Amino acid sequence: MSVPLLSLQGLTKAYPGVVANDSVSFDIGEGEVHALLGENGAGKSTLVKMIYGLVKPDSGQMLLRGTPYAPPEPRAARGDGIAMVFQHFSLFDALNVAENIALGMENPPAMKDLAARIREVSESYGLPLDPYRTVGDLSAGERQRVEIIRCLLQDPKLLIMDEPTSVLTPQEVEILFQTLQKLRSEGTSILYISHKLEEIRTLCDHATILRLGKNVGECTPAETSAREMAELMVGSTLHTPERAGRELGDVALDISGLSVPAPSAFGTALKNMHLSVRKGEVLGIGGVAGNGQDELLNVLSGETLTEADAVKLNGAPIGQLGPVERRRLGVLAAPEERLGHAAAPDMSLIENAMLTGAVRQGLETNGFLNWGAAKGFAENIIEAFDVRTPGPENAARSLSGGNLQKFVIGREVLQDPDVLVVNQPTWGVDAAAAADIRQSLLDLADKGAAVICISQDLDELMEISDNFAALNEGRLSAPRPAAGLTVDEIGLMLGGAHGMEVAHD
Amino acid sequence: MDLSAINPVLLIASLMVAATPILLAAIGELVVEKSGVLNLGVEGMMIIGAVSGFAIAVETSSPWLGFIASAAAGAVFSLLFVLLTQVAQANQVASGLALTLSGLGLSALLGQNYVGIRPPQMGKLDIPLLSDLPVVGPILFGHDPILYIGIALTAGVWAMLKFTRAGLVLRAVGENHDAAHALGYKVIRIRILAIMFGGACAGLGGAYISLIRVPQWTEGMTAGVGWIALALVVFASWKPWRALLGAYLFGGVTVVQLNLQAAGVAIPVEYLAMSPYVITIVVLVILSADKSSAPAALGRNFHASR
Incomplete structure (x- = not known):
């Protein structure tokens, strides 16, 4: 040579x-x-x-x-x-x-x-x-x-x-x-x-x-x-996330006929959107970036308020409730942008755990913060999701992208949500950690939570979803069972086959 | 009230003199801010320049040596800011304020023996024929050399930023120091040089006040000019010619309102006195309504390991 x-x-x-x-x-x-x-x-x-x-x-x-x-x-x-x-x-x-x-x-x-x-x-x-x-x-x-x-x-x-x-x-x-x-x-x-x-x-x-x-x-x-x-x-055998055969329960979260104007000049308007996800179901939402993913997440998390009836949790209207009230009711979300949206970059992991965990983990009483409990919660997340960091006192910014992603997802999963919405849950995360994150979403569904996973990674969606729907220019296609979907069919859904609307139930 | 006592030719000539200290300080600070450093110590560096320029000019009887000394003193004094922010990574806002306060104190100490002395005069430009022209002569060709240096500096900084590689690198460092570092540029070194340039310009501006505009030494004589220069840089959207425009506008309104006061116009003196600030800010705010062009890394310290 x-x-x-x-x-x-x-x-x-x-x-x-x-x-x-x-x-x-x-x-x-x-x-x-x-x-x-x-x-x-x-x-x-x-x-x-x-x-x-x-x-x-x-x-x-x-x-x-x-x-x-x-x-x-x-x-x-x-x-x-x-x-x-x-x-x-x-x-x-x-x-x-x-x-x-x-x-x-x-x-x-x-x-x-x-x-x-x-x-x-x-x-x-x-x-x-x-x-x-x-x-x-x-x-x-x-x-x-x-x-x-x-x-x-x-x-x-x-x-x-x-x-x-x-x-x-x-x-x-x-x-x-x-x-x-x-x-x-x-x-x-x-x-x-x-x-x-x-x-x-x-x-x-x-x-x-x-x-x-x-x-x-x-x-x-x-x-x-x-x-x-x-x-x-x-360095070890990689396990593929496993889906236990699950019984789907009642409809947990339901969106019907929702339209939201674009929040900014560069945003996407959501148009006549129907979506329902049942207890124990993982609904995968695919689509190329910029077709309404962020807007949808904001509607679900409560950052964007809608008419009260447009979003329903177990049949009760929650469209007018903000993120804190929704968290109290069990609707949690982990947005895509890690630094700045999902986590405050210059705050420590303890503070970041406090920020979304305060309501459900009982980390505050009458406006006073219980830092000891928050530290425990942060340590739990680090332990359970194998977040590599010297300790929970470190700033979120100091973690690598993949590790911070594990922290951000883990923080929501461990709060035991009834409905969890995640956007790009494994973006920038290596194969082993991605498999762990996906497994944790499936485990959550097995326990009866409804999971909505918005992602641009089609392989990921096929791996974990029960049903698959595509976002295209702010419209959501009718969901179809993920098992047996071919690449061609998915491509057609992503390209927007809106002429073939199926009746929604 | 007698407005006819105001001579427009002399008015324009004197507004250029009034504007020059602000212009010099603003151009220096503009370069500093373009490199991503916010030095609030302009006022302090100016007054240090004013006192040391004055002292050297008096001791050597040479205004030229005085100006050179003022630039050197401003640059050396700015090294205190370099030490705090670039070496010790201290907060830039606090360090700049410290620079201003210590400059004011130090200059009062240094200048104790120079109060009430007249400095040697710097000759005015005198070009046969040109300087004798009516109207144009006194406005364009009848000033001291430093005033022209101020204008030349504006043109030079503009051209440097726009056309040269050094200017591009300077802007790049102020825009994204991490990227500049990744490309192998010496962020800290470039910033130190920019800060020293800013110090030298501020020193010159200070000496212009004590040697030409006033001319004598009194404690605290810069009287906020450094702060005006700082504001000017922002409102001029970090563009050298706009800084010149702003400085002349400010100088112009200052001179006009003084003339109006002298002419006994029936407007309360307080309103006249505030008019330069108000008018300059209004005009520059309107001008800077186009997209803001603040250097993205302005005021942020750089550390190679982050």
Whole structure:
């Protein structure tokens, strides 16, 4: 075999209290798409930061085409042909596309020439982009294009992509994969970080799996099943969430003929919506982002008030009750946006447990807060949902996305709801934790709660739902039993087959 | 009441002088805020500049050395703010207020021996023919050099922010310091340089008051000009030419109302005295009605590990 493009040899990096990378070695070949797999906190990000020169390894070395490579800063890494597309934090909202790209280049040409090159490169890779648009106005997919083009303009030899598809719609993922395949055919190597295993199986030539900072195995994704890879990541057998055969009870929550105008210029209006969910049922609601998911959640949680009769709990009108009263009655919700909606980022986990748990867990009496009980409740959540954090005193912001998600879902599940509404419950969570969260939702249903799961992950919905309905432009399709639904039928529902309305009961 | 005593040419010429200290301080603070730092210590840095510029000019009999010293003193004094906010990660609002209070106190101490002295005068620009032109001459070509430096600085900062890579990096740091760091820019270093530039500009503005506008040293003589400059930056939507417009507007209304007072207009003095503040704010609020362009990271401290 020829000399690999980049060879990592025994890289080790320790932070106070945790060894992020423990003697990690692997090679990335020329023109290879190499996957880096691992759970949250397995050390993927730290490893990538070392390659990109943001973090210096404590020991070990890297060889770039056989010569020692130790970038003191990202500038040097870029100079050596290493480019990186970040998961977060690397675009400037107030600047335009061309300015953003210029900032990531060593010797950018004059703005006019740069704009022309951006147009040229973006079109040749099938990622059209207007260089003079302000980045703040772009969609998530377009923002990612900016980052990719910023990298491509520098003719990288190695392109590092940190969870590139977590924010994309299926169509955008398709386009991205075409671009990456084109790059590979031109001889660019790609280091691809993700925990979406199916993606890795379609795209990657080789995979390295990290667990707790160590390289625990390598495989050829096309020849390995997603399950095997997931088990390598987790280090134990992965259980698929199980559904016990359940008897569905009476209708718990019922929405009939609900219409709500769009809350803002960018929101979606809900139109003539009918929905009913029975005790012990998991109702899955699918749909592409921005079709009314947030608005629906707000109507169910009580953040948006409606006519009293439009939303009924066990037959009693609750449309005019706010979130606190609904919590008291047993209707709980966990919204999608973790930082800012589901949790207060700068408050500790104890305070966050207090915020939604106060009513049902008896954490307050006559306006006085019982911090001891809140701490106990937070510790319960951490224990029961395996939230990795040094302790409940830590700020919500300090948790990784997946861990905070576990906390946010766990906090509602443990409050023993009669109706639980969740939006994107496993977004950004690794395979093992996602399985745990899904299992907990099923367990809740087994105990007789009604669960409404809004998600964009169709596999997830098929796995846990009893019935499936699709949201499209603020309309909800008639629910159908999830068992036996084919992909084509789902696609049709998502595309909006409103002409075929079935009578609602 | 005798409005004919007001000479419009002299009025315009003197409003430019009245506006220059505000303009200098505002342009400096604009650069600081564009880098994402809110330094409320402008008033303190100005008065330090005013006293040290005055003292050096008196001791050396050279107004030029005085101005250079004032810029240096402002920059050095701003290092106190750097130490607090960029090194010790202290809160920027509190640190800025501390800078203003300590500047006022320190300047009173330093200036004790200079009260009541006349500083050496700085010559006015005198270009044969041009300076002698009627109307245009006194307005455009009859001022001291620092006033022109103020305008040149405005143009320079505008061009730097708009056309140069240094300006782009500065804006990027003020917009999203985490992203700038991830791209390998030295956030703290860039901010320190911006803060020192702001200090130097504020120092110059202070010395302009003590050496040219008044000219003499009295305790607390900046009298809130630094605060006006701070407000100006916000209302000017962080745009250099709007800051110039605001400064001239403020200077203009100040001069006009003084003239009106002198002419004995039948409006209570209190209303006249407040008019510069009211009019400047109203005009700039109307101007800044377009989308707000505050640097997104303004006032937030950066720490590489977060």
